[in-house]
Amino acid sequence: MRIWSIANQKGGVGKTTSVVSLGGLLAAQGKRVLLVDLDPHGSLTSYFRQNPDNLERSLYHLFFEQRYKDKAFIQTVIKPTSLPNVSLLPATTSLATLERQVSGQEGMGLVLARSLAQLWDEYDYALLDTPPILGVLLVNALAACQRLIIPTQTEHLALKGLERMVHTLKMVMRSQNRQLPYTVVPTLFDRRTLASLTTLKEMRQIYHDSLWSEAIPVDTRLRDASHEGVFPHQLDEQSRGVRAYRHLLQDLEQAEAAREQS
Incomplete structure (x- = not known):
């Protein structure tokens, strides 16, 4: 299983859209995909018409009673999506209380990694949608991913x-004594605006070693797919946004293949 975390300590940058778009395109290749919602707001969960306010079981429950060790229990938490080879590990709003409840308890930063280890042969990819704040949930995502x-x-x-996120990443890598490759993906790009053009130029100057060579454009079809609760490529596989995410996925897969061979 390959595990990718999609993270930024700023909201509204396209994290959930990226998770859903990449997950759908992987599924279109025949891959078995698990989407994981670690955000108490439950945007990914809501995308697939699950209600984060009243789910009986969610990611939250894996943190208690050693549930992350029980494969059978984890499978009862997972929900289907509109594609047969894509599943969802949903969030509930109770995740917002997790920080206070598990504070100081040993091993709480590795719960997700240990849960996914139980499912290692069940999926080809796990894509993690993360909250925009540094805490136990983001730490879990960074500890679990490759x-x-x-x-x-x-x-x-x-x-x-972006600067805060990179700083957080380096801090976590030091504490875990490992290297975690990362890719910065420009999103909501509108070449008609000076703000987009100027910001992209700054990104290329500062993050040239880790910046994706293209950008995800503003595309109302991505918003339409969210409104319909379907994967973007199901709604319009030739939309600008889907084409951009397809290019991103190709580049990410090439980078992973190169890393695994080195």
Whole structure:
């Protein structure tokens, strides 16, 4: 299983859209995909018409009573999506209380990694949608993943969020004594605006070694897919946004293959 975290400490940059778009395109290749919602707001969960306010079981429950060790229990938490080879490990709003409940308990940063280890042969990919704050949930995502994808809106204020995210990543890598490759993905790019053009130029100057060579454009079809609760490629496989995410996926897979061979 390949595990990718999609993270940024700024909201509204396209994290959930990236998770759903990449997951759908992987499924179209025949891959078995698990989407994991670690955000108490439950945007990914809501995308697939599950209600984060009243789910009986969710990711939250894996943190208690050693549930992350029980494969059978984990499978009862997982929900289907509109594609047969894509599943959802949903969030509930109770995740917002998790920080206070597990504070100081040993091993809480590895719950997700240990849960996914129980499912290692069940899926080819796990894509993790993360909250925009540093806490036990984001730490779990970074500890579990093999690659970090950082969607970043092409506007000036988003650069600060990107800077914080990279700083957090380096801090976590030092504490875990490992290297975690990351890819910065410019999102919501509008070549008609000076703000987008200027921000993308700044990104290329500062993050040239880790910046994806293209950008995800503003595309209303991505919003339409969310409204319908379907994967973007199901709605319009030739939309600008889907084509861009297809290019991104190709580049990410090439980078993973190269890393695994080295």
